[in-house]
Amino acid sequence: MSLVRKFATVASGTLMSRALGFTREMFMAAALGTGPVADAFYAAFQFPNTFRRLFAEGAFNAAFVPLFAKEIEANGIEGAKRFSEEVFGVLFSVLLALTILMELSMPLIVRFLIAPGFGDSPEKLSVTVSLATIMFPYLICMSLGAMMAGMLNSLRRYFAAAIAPVFLNVILVGVLAWAWYNGIGEAAVGTALAWGVLAAGLVQLAIVWIAVRHAGVRIGFRRPRFTPNVRRLLWLALPAAITGGITQINTLIGTAIASGQDRAVSSLNLADRVYQLPLGVVGVAVAIVLLPELSRALKAGNMKEAANLQNRSVEFTLFMTLPAAAALLVMAEPIVRVLYERGKFAADNSTPTVAAILAVFALGLPAFVLIKAFTPGYFAREDTRTPMYFAAISVIVNVAIALASFPYLGGSGIALASTVAGWVNAAMLLAVLIRRGHWDMDLPLLTRIPRLLIASAIMAGAIWLAQTTIAAPYLARSAPFVDKAAALAVIIAGAMLLYFAVAFATGGASLDMIRRNIRRGSKAGEDAPGEP
Numbered sequence: 001m002s003l004v005r006k007f008a009t010v011a012s013g014t015l016m017s018r019a020l021g022f023t024r025e026m027f028m029a030a031a032l033g034t035g036p037v038a039d040a041f042y043a044a045f046q047f048p049n050t051f052r053r054l055f056a057e058g059a060f061n062a063a064f065v066p067l068f069a070k071e072i073e074a075n076g077i078e079g080a081k082r083f084s085e086e087v088f089g090v091l092f093s094v095l096l097a098l099t100i101l102m103e104l105s106m107p108l109i110v111r112f113l114i115a116p117g118f119g120d121s122p123e124k125l126s127v128t129v130s131l132a133t134i135m136f137p138y139l140i141c142m143s144l145g146a147m148m149a150g151m152l153n154s155l156r157r158y159f160a161a162a163i164a165p166v167f168l169n170v171i172l173v174g175v176l177a178w179a180w181y182n183g184i185g186e187a188a189v190g191t192a193l194a195w196g197v198l199a200a201g202l203v204q205l206a207i208v209w210i211a212v213r214h215a216g217v218r219i220g221f222r223r224p225r226f227t228p229n230v231r232r233l234l235w236l237a238l239p240a241a242i243t244g245g246i247t248q249i250n251t252l253i254g255t256a257i258a259s260g261q262d263r264a265v266s267s268l269n270l271a272d273r274v275y276q277l278p279l280g281v282v283g284v285a286v287a288i289v290l291l292p293e294l295s296r297a298l299k300a301g302n303m304k305e306a307a308n309l310q311n312r313s314v315e316f317t318l319f320m321t322l323p324a325a326a327a328l329l330v331m332a333e334p335i336v337r338v339l340y341e342r343g344k345f346a347a348d349n350s351t352p353t354v355a356a357i358l359a360v361f362a363l364g365l366p367a368f369v370l371i372k373a374f375t376p377g378y379f380a381r382e383d384t385r386t387p388m389y390f391a392a393i394s395v396i397v398n399v400a401i402a403l404a405s406f407p408y409l410g411g412s413g414i415a416l417a418s419t420v421a422g423w424v425n426a427a428m429l430l431a432v433l434i435r436r437g438h439w440d441m442d443l444p445l446l447t448r449i450p451r452l453l454i455a456s457a458i459m460a461g462a463i464w465l466a467q468t469t470i471a472a473p474y475l476a477r478s479a480p481f482v483d484k485a486a487a488l489a490v491i492i493a494g495a496m497l498l499y500f501a502v503a504f505a506t507g508g509a510s511l512d513m514i515r516r517n518i519r520r521g522s523k524a525g526e527d528a529p530g531e532p
Contacts, residue, residue: 020169025273026339027176028193033344034353036124037186038266041193043115043255044131046269048139048197050252063236064150066382067229069296072154081217083229084151089222090230091147095140106133114252117259127190134194141201148208151217160211167207168200239388249391250398250421254414257402264411267350270340271357271415278324279368294380306380311445314373319509321369322452323499326460328362331467331491334475338488341477351477357411364419367426374429377438386432394425451508459499466491 032038064087071080102109110129111119118125149161175196179189212219226234251272258264297306328335333355341351378387398421405413433439467475474487503509 016163016166019277020166020173021273022277022339024169024172024176025270026342027173027180029270029340029345030343031176031180031189032186032266033348034263034266034270034350035186035344035348036121036262037127037190039115039259039263040118040124040128041131041190042265042269043118043259044110044128044194045135045197046252046255047109047114047132048136048142050249063233063379063384064147065154066380067233067236068151068154071229077216080151080154081219084147084217084219085222086225086227086230087147087233088144088219089224090226091143092140092221093224095143099137099140102136103133106136114256115259115265116256117261127187131190131194134191135197138197138201141198141205145201145205145208148205148212151212152208152215155215155217157211157215160208164204164207167203168197171196171200171203236382236384239384249395250418253395253399254402254418257406258411258414260406261410263348263350263353264414267354267357267411268414270350271336271354271361271411274335274339274358275328275361275365278321279365294376298380307440307442310373310377310439311442314370315445315448317369317373318366318449318452319503321366322456323459323495325362325365326456327463327492327495328365329359330460330464331488332356332359332362334467334484334488334491337475337477338481338484342481353411357415360412360415360419364415364422367419367422370426371422371429374426374433377433378429381438387429390425390428390432393428394421397421397424448508451506452503455499455502455506455508458502459495462498463491463495466494 028038028041032041068080068083071083075082107129110132111125114132115125115128118128145164149164152161172193175192176189178184179192184192254268255265258268294306294309297303297309333351336351336355336358340354345351375387378384398417401417401420402414405416407413409416430439434441471487471491473479474483479487500509
Protein backbone atom coordinates (compact mmCIF):
# COMPACT_ATOMS: atom_id res chain seq x y z
CA MET A 1 0.00 0.00 0.00
CA SER A 2 1.40 3.46 -0.90
CA LEU A 3 2.13 6.00 1.80
CA VAL A 4 -0.42 8.36 0.32
CA ARG A 5 -3.13 5.70 0.69
CA LYS A 6 -2.13 5.14 4.31
CA PHE A 7 -2.07 8.89 4.93
CA ALA A 8 -5.51 9.09 3.34
CA THR A 9 -6.88 6.27 5.52
CA VAL A 10 -5.83 8.01 8.72
CA ALA A 11 -6.64 11.48 7.40
CA SER A 12 -10.17 10.48 6.38
CA GLY A 13 -11.04 9.53 9.95
CA THR A 14 -9.31 12.64 11.28
CA LEU A 15 -11.09 14.82 8.71
CA MET A 16 -14.44 13.38 9.76
CA SER A 17 -13.60 14.03 13.41
CA ARG A 18 -12.43 17.59 12.70
CA ALA A 19 -15.50 18.34 10.58
CA LEU A 20 -17.78 17.18 13.39
CA GLY A 21 -15.54 19.16 15.74
CA PHE A 22 -16.43 22.27 13.79
CA THR A 23 -20.10 21.42 14.17
CA ARG A 24 -19.57 20.96 17.90
CA GLU A 25 -17.76 24.29 18.24
CA MET A 26 -20.42 26.07 16.21
CA PHE A 27 -23.08 24.73 18.57
CA MET A 28 -21.01 25.61 21.62
CA ALA A 29 -20.29 29.11 20.36
CA ALA A 30 -24.01 29.66 19.82
CA ALA A 31 -24.95 28.18 23.21
CA LEU A 32 -22.14 29.53 25.40
CA GLY A 33 -20.35 32.22 23.38
CA THR A 34 -17.08 33.19 25.05
CA GLY A 35 -18.66 33.61 28.48
CA PRO A 36 -17.73 32.18 31.90
CA VAL A 37 -19.17 28.68 31.37
CA ALA A 38 -17.32 28.38 28.05
CA ASP A 39 -14.08 29.49 29.72
CA ALA A 40 -14.65 26.95 32.51
CA PHE A 41 -15.39 24.05 30.16
CA TYR A 42 -12.42 24.67 27.89
CA ALA A 43 -10.05 25.07 30.84
CA ALA A 44 -11.37 21.90 32.52
CA PHE A 45 -11.20 19.83 29.34
CA GLN A 46 -7.67 21.04 28.63
CA PHE A 47 -6.37 19.17 31.67
CA PRO A 48 -7.30 15.54 30.85
CA ASN A 49 -6.69 16.26 27.17
CA THR A 50 -3.13 17.41 27.92
CA PHE A 51 -2.43 14.30 30.00
CA ARG A 52 -3.83 12.19 27.17
CA ARG A 53 -1.40 13.73 24.68
CA LEU A 54 1.54 13.58 27.11
CA PHE A 55 1.19 10.06 28.49
CA ALA A 56 -0.85 8.35 25.81
CA GLU A 57 -0.62 9.44 22.20
CA GLY A 58 2.85 10.99 22.33
CA ALA A 59 4.47 8.30 24.44
CA PHE A 60 2.92 5.30 22.74
CA ASN A 61 3.32 6.49 19.18
CA ALA A 62 6.98 7.18 19.95
CA ALA A 63 7.97 4.32 22.27
CA PHE A 64 5.38 1.56 22.12
CA VAL A 65 5.04 1.29 18.33
CA PRO A 66 8.73 0.53 17.56
CA LEU A 67 8.96 -1.98 20.43
CA PHE A 68 5.69 -3.67 19.47
CA ALA A 69 6.84 -3.84 15.84
CA LYS A 70 10.15 -5.35 16.99
CA GLU A 71 8.28 -8.02 18.98
CA ILE A 72 6.22 -8.92 15.94
CA GLU A 73 9.36 -9.30 13.83
CA ALA A 74 11.25 -11.29 16.49
CA ASN A 75 8.58 -13.40 18.20
CA GLY A 76 5.46 -13.14 16.05
CA ILE A 77 1.95 -12.24 17.20
CA GLU A 78 2.26 -14.30 20.40
CA GLY A 79 5.37 -12.38 21.49
CA ALA A 80 3.66 -9.08 20.70
CA LYS A 81 0.58 -10.19 22.67
CA ARG A 82 2.71 -11.06 25.71
CA PHE A 83 4.46 -7.69 25.54
CA SER A 84 1.11 -5.89 25.23
CA GLU A 85 -0.29 -7.65 28.30
CA GLU A 86 2.78 -6.69 30.34
CA VAL A 87 2.35 -3.05 29.31
CA PHE A 88 -1.41 -3.10 29.82
CA GLY A 89 -1.11 -4.29 33.42
CA VAL A 90 1.33 -1.55 34.37
CA LEU A 91 -0.42 1.19 32.39
CA PHE A 92 -3.87 0.46 33.84
CA SER A 93 -2.56 0.40 37.41
CA VAL A 94 -0.63 3.66 37.01
CA LEU A 95 -3.59 5.39 35.36
CA LEU A 96 -5.98 4.29 38.10
CA ALA A 97 -3.68 5.59 40.84
CA LEU A 98 -3.07 8.85 38.95
CA THR A 99 -6.80 9.40 38.43
CA ILE A 100 -7.61 8.89 42.11
CA LEU A 101 -4.84 11.28 43.12
CA MET A 102 -5.93 13.95 40.63
CA GLU A 103 -9.60 13.69 41.58
CA LEU A 104 -8.77 14.26 45.24
CA SER A 105 -6.47 17.18 44.37
CA MET A 106 -8.65 18.80 41.70
CA PRO A 107 -9.57 22.02 43.59
CA LEU A 108 -5.88 22.79 44.17
CA ILE A 109 -4.87 21.79 40.64
CA VAL A 110 -7.46 24.06 39.04
CA ARG A 111 -6.70 26.95 41.38
CA PHE A 112 -2.92 26.91 40.99
CA LEU A 113 -2.18 25.08 37.73
CA ILE A 114 -5.00 24.96 35.18
CA ALA A 115 -6.60 28.37 35.61
CA PRO A 116 -4.92 30.50 38.28
CA GLY A 117 -6.61 33.57 36.82
CA PHE A 118 -10.03 32.19 37.80
CA GLY A 119 -9.19 32.80 41.47
CA ASP A 120 -10.79 36.24 41.22
CA SER A 121 -14.09 34.62 40.22
CA PRO A 122 -15.14 31.99 42.82
CA GLU A 123 -18.15 30.91 40.77
CA LYS A 124 -16.12 30.30 37.61
CA LEU A 125 -13.47 28.48 39.66
CA SER A 126 -16.10 26.24 41.25
CA VAL A 127 -17.64 25.34 37.88
CA THR A 128 -14.21 24.53 36.44
CA VAL A 129 -13.40 22.21 39.36
CA SER A 130 -16.72 20.41 38.97
CA LEU A 131 -16.32 19.91 35.22
CA ALA A 132 -12.68 18.80 35.51
CA THR A 133 -13.63 16.25 38.19
CA ILE A 134 -16.24 14.70 35.90
CA MET A 135 -13.98 14.62 32.84
CA PHE A 136 -10.64 13.48 34.24
CA PRO A 137 -11.42 9.70 34.11
CA TYR A 138 -11.55 10.24 30.33
CA LEU A 139 -7.75 9.97 30.63
CA ILE A 140 -7.92 6.24 31.51
CA CYS A 141 -10.08 5.47 28.48
CA MET A 142 -8.00 7.48 26.05
CA SER A 143 -4.63 6.25 27.33
CA LEU A 144 -5.63 2.60 27.03
CA GLY A 145 -7.23 3.46 23.70
CA ALA A 146 -3.96 5.01 22.51
CA MET A 147 -2.17 1.76 23.34
CA MET A 148 -4.72 -0.20 21.29
CA ALA A 149 -4.37 2.32 18.46
CA GLY A 150 -0.59 1.90 18.51
CA MET A 151 -1.05 -1.86 18.16
CA LEU A 152 -3.43 -1.42 15.25
CA ASN A 153 -1.06 1.00 13.50
CA SER A 154 1.81 -1.46 13.91
CA LEU A 155 -0.39 -4.14 12.36
CA ARG A 156 -1.18 -1.68 9.54
CA ARG A 157 -4.84 -1.53 10.48
CA TYR A 158 -5.33 2.22 10.54
CA PHE A 159 -9.06 2.76 10.10
CA ALA A 160 -10.50 1.86 13.53
CA ALA A 161 -7.92 3.98 15.36
CA ALA A 162 -8.61 6.88 12.98
CA ILE A 163 -12.40 6.65 13.22
CA ALA A 164 -12.71 6.22 17.02
CA PRO A 165 -12.12 9.93 17.87
CA VAL A 166 -15.12 10.83 15.70
CA PHE A 167 -17.41 9.61 18.47
CA LEU A 168 -16.31 12.31 20.91
CA ASN A 169 -17.76 14.91 18.58
CA VAL A 170 -20.79 12.79 17.68
CA ILE A 171 -21.74 12.50 21.36
CA LEU A 172 -21.03 16.16 22.20
CA VAL A 173 -23.00 17.38 19.19
CA GLY A 174 -25.86 15.17 20.36
CA VAL A 175 -25.65 16.67 23.86
CA LEU A 176 -25.70 20.22 22.48
CA ALA A 177 -28.62 19.45 20.17
CA TRP A 178 -30.54 17.98 23.11
CA ALA A 179 -29.74 21.03 25.26
CA TRP A 180 -30.84 23.42 22.51
CA TYR A 181 -34.08 21.50 21.91
CA ASN A 182 -34.96 21.53 25.61
CA GLY A 183 -33.80 25.10 26.30
CA ILE A 184 -31.24 24.09 28.92
CA GLY A 185 -29.33 26.84 30.73
CA GLU A 186 -25.60 27.47 30.30
CA ALA A 187 -24.48 25.85 33.57
CA ALA A 188 -26.47 22.67 32.84
CA VAL A 189 -25.07 22.57 29.30
CA GLY A 190 -21.53 22.63 30.69
CA THR A 191 -22.27 19.73 33.05
CA ALA A 192 -23.95 17.70 30.30
CA LEU A 193 -20.93 18.24 28.03
CA ALA A 194 -18.58 17.02 30.76
CA TRP A 195 -20.53 13.75 31.15
CA GLY A 196 -20.60 13.48 27.36
CA VAL A 197 -16.78 13.62 27.26
CA LEU A 198 -16.57 10.72 29.72
CA ALA A 199 -19.13 8.67 27.77
CA ALA A 200 -17.20 9.32 24.55
CA GLY A 201 -14.00 7.99 26.14
CA LEU A 202 -15.73 4.70 26.96
CA VAL A 203 -17.10 4.38 23.43
CA GLN A 204 -13.73 5.13 21.80
CA LEU A 205 -11.96 2.56 24.00
CA ALA A 206 -14.55 -0.07 23.10
CA ILE A 207 -14.05 0.53 19.36
CA VAL A 208 -10.27 0.04 19.34
CA TRP A 209 -10.48 -2.84 21.84
CA ILE A 210 -12.83 -4.73 19.52
CA ALA A 211 -10.63 -3.90 16.51
CA VAL A 212 -7.54 -5.31 18.25
CA ARG A 213 -9.38 -8.53 19.08
CA HIS A 214 -10.56 -8.74 15.48
CA ALA A 215 -6.90 -8.36 14.39
CA GLY A 216 -6.10 -11.53 16.31
CA VAL A 217 -4.59 -10.07 19.50
CA ARG A 218 -6.60 -10.82 22.65
CA ILE A 219 -5.18 -8.96 25.62
CA GLY A 220 -5.71 -10.30 29.13
CA PHE A 221 -4.89 -8.52 32.38
CA ARG A 222 -1.57 -9.44 33.99
CA ARG A 223 -0.36 -8.48 37.44
CA PRO A 224 1.70 -5.31 36.97
CA ARG A 225 5.40 -6.17 36.79
CA PHE A 226 8.31 -4.06 35.60
CA THR A 227 9.74 -6.56 33.15
CA PRO A 228 12.75 -5.64 30.97
CA ASN A 229 10.38 -4.80 28.09
CA VAL A 230 8.26 -2.55 30.29
CA ARG A 231 11.33 -0.82 31.72
CA ARG A 232 12.60 -0.22 28.20
CA LEU A 233 9.22 1.23 27.22
CA LEU A 234 9.17 3.57 30.22
CA TRP A 235 12.76 4.67 29.54
CA LEU A 236 11.71 5.66 26.02
CA ALA A 237 8.21 6.87 26.87
CA LEU A 238 8.95 9.58 29.43
CA PRO A 239 10.91 11.86 27.10
CA ALA A 240 8.66 10.85 24.20
CA ALA A 241 5.60 11.88 26.18
CA ILE A 242 7.02 15.36 26.69
CA THR A 243 8.12 15.62 23.07
CA GLY A 244 4.94 14.24 21.52
CA GLY A 245 2.78 16.48 23.66
CA ILE A 246 4.76 19.68 23.22
CA THR A 247 1.91 21.46 21.45
CA GLN A 248 -0.40 20.48 24.30
CA ILE A 249 2.13 21.59 26.91
CA ASN A 250 2.31 24.98 25.26
CA THR A 251 -1.48 25.08 25.00
CA LEU A 252 -1.87 24.25 28.70
CA ILE A 253 0.59 27.00 29.61
CA GLY A 254 -1.25 29.39 27.31
CA THR A 255 -4.57 28.48 28.95
CA ALA A 256 -3.16 29.13 32.42
CA ILE A 257 -1.86 32.55 31.37
CA ALA A 258 -5.03 33.40 29.43
CA SER A 259 -7.21 32.62 32.46
CA GLY A 260 -6.22 36.05 33.75
CA GLN A 261 -8.43 37.74 31.14
CA ASP A 262 -12.17 37.22 30.62
CA ARG A 263 -13.08 35.37 27.40
CA ALA A 264 -9.44 34.71 26.48
CA VAL A 265 -9.53 30.96 27.22
CA SER A 266 -12.59 30.29 25.08
CA SER A 267 -11.36 32.61 22.30
CA LEU A 268 -8.06 30.70 22.11
CA ASN A 269 -9.86 27.35 21.97
CA LEU A 270 -12.24 28.44 19.22
CA ALA A 271 -9.32 29.66 17.09
CA ASP A 272 -7.36 26.51 17.93
CA ARG A 273 -10.19 24.35 16.59
CA VAL A 274 -9.92 25.94 13.13
CA TYR A 275 -6.18 25.56 12.61
CA GLN A 276 -6.26 22.05 14.10
CA LEU A 277 -8.14 20.89 10.98
CA PRO A 278 -5.15 20.94 8.61
CA LEU A 279 -2.78 20.07 11.47
CA GLY A 280 -4.83 17.00 12.34
CA VAL A 281 -5.67 15.87 8.83
CA VAL A 282 -2.12 16.21 7.45
CA GLY A 283 0.31 16.37 10.37
CA VAL A 284 -1.18 13.72 12.62
CA ALA A 285 -1.81 11.35 9.70
CA VAL A 286 1.78 11.64 8.49
CA ALA A 287 3.21 11.15 11.99
CA ILE A 288 1.07 8.07 12.67
CA VAL A 289 1.90 6.39 9.37
CA LEU A 290 5.54 7.48 9.05
CA LEU A 291 6.76 6.16 12.42
CA PRO A 292 6.05 2.42 11.90
CA GLU A 293 7.07 2.62 8.22
CA LEU A 294 10.36 4.36 9.06
CA SER A 295 11.01 1.93 11.94
CA ARG A 296 10.67 -1.05 9.57
CA ALA A 297 12.95 0.50 6.96
CA LEU A 298 15.68 1.24 9.52
CA LYS A 299 15.47 -2.20 11.13
CA ALA A 300 15.84 -3.75 7.67
CA GLY A 301 18.91 -1.58 7.03
CA ASN A 302 17.25 0.06 4.03
CA MET A 303 18.67 3.58 4.32
CA LYS A 304 17.56 4.57 0.83
CA GLU A 305 13.97 3.69 1.63
CA ALA A 306 14.17 5.55 4.97
CA ALA A 307 15.47 8.71 3.26
CA ASN A 308 12.76 8.49 0.60
CA LEU A 309 10.05 8.09 3.25
CA GLN A 310 11.23 11.20 5.11
CA ASN A 311 11.60 13.40 2.03
CA ARG A 312 8.30 12.40 0.49
CA SER A 313 6.49 12.90 3.78
CA VAL A 314 7.80 16.47 4.18
CA GLU A 315 7.03 17.15 0.53
CA PHE A 316 3.46 15.96 0.97
CA THR A 317 2.90 17.86 4.24
CA LEU A 318 4.13 21.15 2.79
CA PHE A 319 2.12 20.65 -0.39
CA MET A 320 -1.04 20.41 1.73
CA THR A 321 -0.17 22.74 4.61
CA LEU A 322 1.35 25.87 3.04
CA PRO A 323 -1.85 26.87 1.19
CA ALA A 324 -3.92 26.17 4.30
CA ALA A 325 -1.69 28.46 6.37
CA ALA A 326 -1.82 31.20 3.73
CA ALA A 327 -5.61 31.01 3.49
CA LEU A 328 -6.12 31.11 7.27
CA LEU A 329 -3.83 34.12 7.49
CA VAL A 330 -5.62 36.32 4.97
CA MET A 331 -9.23 35.22 5.50
CA ALA A 332 -9.37 34.51 9.22
CA GLU A 333 -12.24 36.91 9.90
CA PRO A 334 -14.64 35.60 7.20
CA ILE A 335 -13.94 32.03 8.35
CA VAL A 336 -14.67 32.85 12.00
CA ARG A 337 -17.75 34.84 11.01
CA VAL A 338 -19.26 31.95 9.04
CA LEU A 339 -18.34 29.25 11.54
CA TYR A 340 -19.21 30.91 14.84
CA GLU A 341 -21.02 34.24 14.53
CA ARG A 342 -24.48 33.43 15.82
CA GLY A 343 -26.33 33.24 19.12
CA LYS A 344 -24.30 34.06 22.22
CA PHE A 345 -21.05 34.38 20.23
CA ALA A 346 -22.52 37.12 18.03
CA ALA A 347 -23.90 38.93 21.07
CA ASP A 348 -20.42 38.91 22.64
CA ASN A 349 -18.94 40.44 19.41
CA SER A 350 -16.06 37.95 19.65
CA THR A 351 -15.27 37.63 15.92
CA PRO A 352 -12.41 40.17 15.70
CA THR A 353 -10.65 38.69 18.74
CA VAL A 354 -10.89 35.05 17.59
CA ALA A 355 -9.93 36.00 14.01
CA ALA A 356 -6.79 37.82 15.17
CA ILE A 357 -5.72 34.78 17.21
CA LEU A 358 -6.41 32.44 14.26
CA ALA A 359 -4.28 34.55 11.89
CA VAL A 360 -1.30 34.32 14.25
CA PHE A 361 -1.77 30.56 14.67
CA ALA A 362 -1.74 30.25 10.87
CA LEU A 363 1.83 31.54 10.76
CA GLY A 364 2.90 28.60 12.91
CA LEU A 365 0.88 25.90 11.14
CA PRO A 366 3.71 24.70 8.83
CA ALA A 367 6.04 24.44 11.84
CA PHE A 368 3.55 22.40 13.86
CA VAL A 369 3.15 19.98 10.96
CA LEU A 370 6.89 19.75 10.26
CA ILE A 371 7.52 18.84 13.91
CA LYS A 372 5.29 15.81 13.42
CA ALA A 373 7.21 14.89 10.25
CA PHE A 374 10.67 15.35 11.83
CA THR A 375 10.23 13.60 15.19
CA PRO A 376 9.74 10.08 13.72
CA GLY A 377 13.33 10.41 12.44
CA TYR A 378 14.40 10.30 16.09
CA PHE A 379 11.74 7.99 17.52
CA ALA A 380 12.26 5.30 14.88
CA ARG A 381 15.91 5.14 16.04
CA GLU A 382 14.71 4.86 19.66
CA ASP A 383 16.11 8.32 20.44
CA THR A 384 13.40 10.05 22.42
CA ARG A 385 15.66 12.25 24.54
CA THR A 386 17.00 14.64 21.90
CA PRO A 387 13.51 15.80 20.86
CA MET A 388 12.66 16.13 24.56
CA TYR A 389 15.50 18.61 25.07
CA PHE A 390 14.31 20.62 22.07
CA ALA A 391 10.76 20.50 23.41
CA ALA A 392 11.96 21.87 26.74
CA ILE A 393 13.71 24.76 24.99
CA SER A 394 10.58 25.56 22.99
CA VAL A 395 8.49 25.56 26.19
CA ILE A 396 10.87 28.11 27.72
CA VAL A 397 10.57 30.24 24.57
CA ASN A 398 6.79 29.91 24.68
CA VAL A 399 6.46 30.92 28.33
CA ALA A 400 8.82 33.89 27.98
CA ILE A 401 7.03 35.33 24.93
CA ALA A 402 3.55 34.60 26.31
CA LEU A 403 4.23 36.36 29.61
CA ALA A 404 5.79 39.34 27.83
CA SER A 405 3.14 39.76 25.13
CA PHE A 406 -0.14 38.78 26.86
CA PRO A 407 -0.59 42.08 28.76
CA TYR A 408 -0.40 43.96 25.43
CA LEU A 409 -1.83 41.53 22.85
CA GLY A 410 -4.17 39.36 24.92
CA GLY A 411 -4.99 36.02 23.28
CA SER A 412 -2.99 36.95 20.18
CA GLY A 413 0.11 37.13 22.37
CA ILE A 414 -0.45 33.53 23.49
CA ALA A 415 -0.80 32.45 19.85
CA LEU A 416 2.36 34.39 18.91
CA ALA A 417 4.31 32.62 21.65
CA SER A 418 3.12 29.21 20.47
CA THR A 419 3.99 30.04 16.86
CA VAL A 420 7.54 31.21 17.61
CA ALA A 421 8.14 28.21 19.87
CA GLY A 422 6.92 25.87 17.11
CA TRP A 423 9.37 27.27 14.56
CA VAL A 424 12.25 27.10 17.06
CA ASN A 425 11.44 23.45 17.77
CA ALA A 426 11.12 22.50 14.09
CA ALA A 427 14.40 24.22 13.20
CA MET A 428 16.32 22.40 15.95
CA LEU A 429 14.86 19.00 15.00
CA LEU A 430 15.83 19.41 11.35
CA ALA A 431 19.29 20.82 12.05
CA VAL A 432 20.34 17.90 14.24
CA LEU A 433 18.90 15.29 11.86
CA ILE A 434 21.04 16.79 9.09
CA ARG A 435 24.14 17.08 11.30
CA ARG A 436 23.88 13.41 12.31
CA GLY A 437 23.46 12.29 8.72
CA HIS A 438 19.93 11.02 9.40
CA TRP A 439 18.34 13.29 6.82
CA ASP A 440 19.50 13.66 3.23
CA MET A 441 17.20 16.15 1.54
CA ASP A 442 16.99 15.24 -2.13
CA LEU A 443 16.82 17.58 -5.12
CA PRO A 444 13.07 17.21 -5.79
CA LEU A 445 12.25 18.36 -2.24
CA LEU A 446 14.67 21.31 -2.36
CA THR A 447 13.38 22.54 -5.72
CA ARG A 448 9.70 22.13 -4.86
CA ILE A 449 9.62 24.01 -1.56
CA PRO A 450 10.21 27.53 -3.03
CA ARG A 451 7.71 26.82 -5.80
CA LEU A 452 5.08 25.78 -3.30
CA LEU A 453 5.75 28.99 -1.37
CA ILE A 454 5.25 31.04 -4.54
CA ALA A 455 2.00 29.20 -5.35
CA SER A 456 0.72 29.80 -1.81
CA ALA A 457 1.63 33.51 -1.95
CA ILE A 458 -0.16 33.98 -5.28
CA MET A 459 -3.21 32.20 -3.89
CA ALA A 460 -3.18 34.37 -0.74
CA GLY A 461 -3.01 37.54 -2.84
CA ALA A 462 -5.97 36.41 -4.93
CA ILE A 463 -8.00 35.62 -1.79
CA TRP A 464 -7.28 39.04 -0.29
CA LEU A 465 -8.25 40.77 -3.53
CA ALA A 466 -11.49 38.79 -3.85
CA GLN A 467 -12.68 39.34 -0.29
CA THR A 468 -11.92 43.08 -0.30
CA THR A 469 -13.57 43.81 -3.65
CA ILE A 470 -16.22 41.62 -5.29
CA ALA A 471 -17.08 39.50 -2.25
CA ALA A 472 -16.94 42.27 0.37
CA PRO A 473 -20.72 42.94 0.52
CA TYR A 474 -21.47 39.21 0.86
CA LEU A 475 -18.96 38.71 3.69
CA ALA A 476 -20.06 41.72 5.76
CA ARG A 477 -21.39 41.07 9.27
CA SER A 478 -24.85 42.31 8.29
CA ALA A 479 -25.10 39.97 5.28
CA PRO A 480 -27.38 36.91 5.54
CA PHE A 481 -25.64 33.71 6.64
CA VAL A 482 -26.36 32.00 3.32
CA ASP A 483 -24.61 34.82 1.43
CA LYS A 484 -21.59 34.71 3.72
CA ALA A 485 -21.28 30.93 3.52
CA ALA A 486 -21.71 30.87 -0.26
CA ALA A 487 -19.14 33.64 -0.79
CA LEU A 488 -16.65 31.89 1.47
CA ALA A 489 -17.19 28.57 -0.32
CA VAL A 490 -16.67 30.17 -3.75
CA ILE A 491 -13.47 31.92 -2.62
CA ILE A 492 -12.09 28.69 -1.11
CA ALA A 493 -12.93 26.66 -4.22
CA GLY A 494 -11.36 29.27 -6.49
CA ALA A 495 -8.29 29.52 -4.27
CA MET A 496 -7.79 25.75 -4.36
CA LEU A 497 -8.01 25.67 -8.15
CA LEU A 498 -5.56 28.56 -8.45
CA TYR A 499 -3.08 27.01 -6.00
CA PHE A 500 -3.09 23.59 -7.68
CA ALA A 501 -2.79 25.20 -11.12
CA VAL A 502 0.22 27.32 -10.11
CA ALA A 503 1.84 24.50 -8.12
CA PHE A 504 1.64 22.07 -11.03
CA ALA A 505 2.55 24.69 -13.64
CA THR A 506 5.70 25.76 -11.78
CA GLY A 507 6.78 22.23 -10.89
CA GLY A 508 6.05 22.65 -7.18
CA ALA A 509 3.90 19.55 -7.46
CA SER A 510 3.53 16.76 -9.97
CA LEU A 511 1.40 13.73 -10.49
CA ASP A 512 4.50 11.63 -9.88
CA MET A 513 4.90 13.23 -6.44
CA ILE A 514 1.40 12.29 -5.44
CA ARG A 515 0.95 9.02 -7.31
CA ARG A 516 4.34 7.35 -7.69
CA ASN A 517 7.18 8.99 -5.75
CA ILE A 518 5.32 8.70 -2.46
CA ARG A 519 4.84 4.98 -3.05
CA ARG A 520 6.92 2.71 -0.95
CA GLY A 521 9.83 1.08 -2.71
CA SER A 522 9.34 -2.24 -0.99
CA LYS A 523 6.58 -4.71 -1.62
CA ALA A 524 6.95 -6.22 1.83
CA GLY A 525 4.48 -3.88 3.43
CA GLU A 526 1.74 -4.98 1.06
CA ASP A 527 1.87 -8.50 2.42
CA ALA A 528 2.40 -7.64 6.07
CA PRO A 529 0.25 -9.31 8.74
CA GLY A 530 -2.89 -7.44 9.56
CA GLU A 531 -3.16 -5.60 6.26
CA PRO A 532 -6.85 -5.54 5.28
